[in-house]
Amino acid sequence: MTILKETMDILQDKMKLIEITAQEKLCLVGPVKLPIKQGDFTATFNWYSWLKVDATLSKKEVVASLANSDLAFGQQSSVLVFGDFANEDDALIRMHSICHTGDIFGSQRCDCGYQLHESMKMITEHGCGAIFYLADHEGRGIGLFSKSLAYLLQEDGYDTVEANHALGFEDDTRSYEEAIRVLEALRDKPVTLITNNPKKLSALKSHGLLADHHVPLWGGLTDTNRFYLETKVQKSGHILEEKPTINV
Ligand SMILES: Nc1nc2c(ncn2[C@@H]2O[C@H](COP(=O)(O)OP(=O)(O)OP(=O)(O)O)[C@@H](O)[C@H]2O)c(=O)[nH]1
Numbered sequence: 416m417t418i419l420k421e422t423m424d425i426l427q428d429k430m431k432l433i434e435i436t437a438q439e440k441l442c443l444v445g446p447v448k449l450p451i452k453q454g455d456f457t458a459t460f461n462w463y464s465w466l467k468v469d470a471t472l473s474k475k476e477v478v479a480s481l482a483n484s485d486l487a488f489g490q491q492s493s494v495l496v497f498g499d500f501a502n503e504d505d506a507l508i509r510m511h512s513i514c515h516t517g518d519i520f521g522s523q524r525c526d527c528g529y530q531l532h533e534s535m536k537m538i539t540e541h542g543c544g545a546i547f548y549l550a551d552h553e554g555r556g557i558g559l560f561s562k563s564l565a566y567l568l569q570e571d572g573y574d575t576v577e578a579n580h581a582l583g584f585e586d587d588t589r590s591y592e593e594a595i596r597v598l599e600a601l602r603d604k605p606v607t608l609i610t611n612n613p614k615k616l617s618a619l620k621s622h623g624l625l626a627d628h629h630v631p632l633w634g635g636l637t638d639t640n641r642f643y644l645e646t647k648v649q650k651s652g653h654i655l656e657e658k659p660t661i662n663v
Pocket residue numbers: 510512513514515524525527530552553554555556557562565566569575579609610611612615643647653
């Protein structure tokens with residue numbers, strides 16, 4: 416497929432190639448203005464998406480490869496950025512693992528939908544931040560189909576962790592490597608992470624995240640997610656905190 420110069424003239428400045436290994440790069444695209452309305456909440460974010468590509472490809476070759484890449488059969492991750500993200504001293508970020516059932520369908524088996532929408536509000540109220548939507552994290556890394564099997568086991572009395580183990584998975588197989596590389600391309604100052612999970616903060620710091628603090632995000636408790644949330648605290652290391660560790 417031949418890509419015209421006029422096409423590249425439009426796209427060139429909005430594409431950035433980020434080296435990750437000798438074999439692979441990330442192609443980061445954006446910002447795209449994304450006006451959002453969810454109930455009474457409205458805000459305009461800057462939206463970026465990224466794709467892992469061969470390290471030898473130029474921007475033009477990346478674009479030329481897309482039409483034959485079947486990208487709809489894989490998932491791409493993205494990030495919603497708010498405010499002067501590169502320059503503000505203080506930025507809130509959320510690394511949100513995709514939850515098809517909670518985020519899209521509004522499932523009350525978990526608190527994922529609540530956390531996604533609440534963190535968007537927290538970031539706009541704070542004035543600066545970003546929500547990374549990590550598309551290869553479904554079911555903490557086990558995938559959507561496996562999560563449906565895990566849910567069937569949970570209906571039979573297993574908790575989240577037991578169900579993952581019974582299917583032969585680790586409890587948590589998420590990698591944050593790509594998201595950190597993208598974060599570094601957008602901002603080199605420290606951030607504060609929105610999470611209840613200190614293990615997630617440690618995992619992110621081991622990938623190079625510049626963050627000393629986190630702010631908790633509990634809420635959206637229902638009868639149908641109570642056991643899931645209790646298991647997070649009892650088995651997955653999530654901490655129930657009364658107050659944020661910093662003021663937001
Ligand atoms: N395997 C499995 N995954 C689940 C289940 N419920 C939600 N998830 C997934 O769990 C992920 C979110 O994990 P959480 O533990 O809420 O988040 P966390 O990121 O570790 O911690 P927080 O930042 O505090 O939310 C998403 O990928 C969901 O798809 C479940 O019952 N089983």
